[in-house]
Amino acid sequence: MKTVLLASALLLGLFGCSVALPLPVPFPYPDPYQAVCGTMWLFATPCAEISTTVAKQIQALSPEYMLISATPLAIKANHTSPDGISVQDITFSLSPTIVTGGCRVSAKSSSLGFTGLLDGGLNYCNLHKLVSASGLTLSPGYMEMTNEWACLGYGMAKC
Ligand SMILES: *[C@@H]1O[C@H](CO)[C@@H](O)[C@H](O)[C@H]1NC(C)=O
Numbered sequence: 591m592k593t594v595l596l597a598s599a600l601l602l603g604l605f606g607c608s609v610a611l612p613l614p615v616p617f618p619y620p621d622p623y624q625a626v627c628g629t630m631w632l633f634a635t636p637c638a639e640i641s642t643t644v645a646k647q648i649q650a651l652s653p654e655y656m657l658i659s660a661t662p663l664a665i666k667a668n669h670t671s672p673d674g675i676s677v678q679d680i681t682f683s684l685s686p687t688i689v690t691g692g693c694r695v696s697a698k699s700s701s702l703g704f705t706g707l708l709d710g711g712l713n714y715c716n717l718h719k720l721v722s723a724s725g726l727t728l729s730p731g732y733m734e735m736t737n738e739w740a741c742l743g744y745g746m747a748k749c
Pocket residue numbers: 656657658667668677
């Protein structure tokens with residue numbers, strides 16, 4: 591079931607992609623010395639709208655999340671853990687899916703430094719919290735694609 595979803599999602603992604611653009615690398619390669627979660631989301635909504643919604647949600651969750659910069663195609667932020675000590679870098683890279691008028695988002699959260707290697711889903715939750723709190727998980731065409739390889743702690747994350 592999951593495989594079928596993933597396959598159709600990939601097809602959707604491919605069909606939505608302009609032939610002029612190189613195919614995006616779906617997931618960042620995890621650095622073995624950093625706790626990283628990479629995930630991809632698809633939306634049937636233009637990237638400008640998705641970007642605005644995510645940026646507003648980041649600001650609404652201040653000071654836990656801090657917005658560093660936001661454009662329709664890229665967002666940078668950071669997240670401070672409840673202990674107040676560990677900080678994670680968050681980046682979103684948005685690409686319009688030309689044919690469907692939607693948006694494909696590559697999101698990444700990574701723990702700075704060596705300490706959070708077994709992060710219990712922290713980096714996944716950093717990302718997921720933004721799409722769920724903003725209601726984007728309920729928006730048309732929403733789909734999340736990741737796995738334990740691309741996203742450390744994905745399997746055990748309880749957000
Ligand atoms: C997080 O981002 C904010 C806003 O740009 C910045 O002031 C702060 O120094 C950053 N924190 C860390 C630990 O990088």
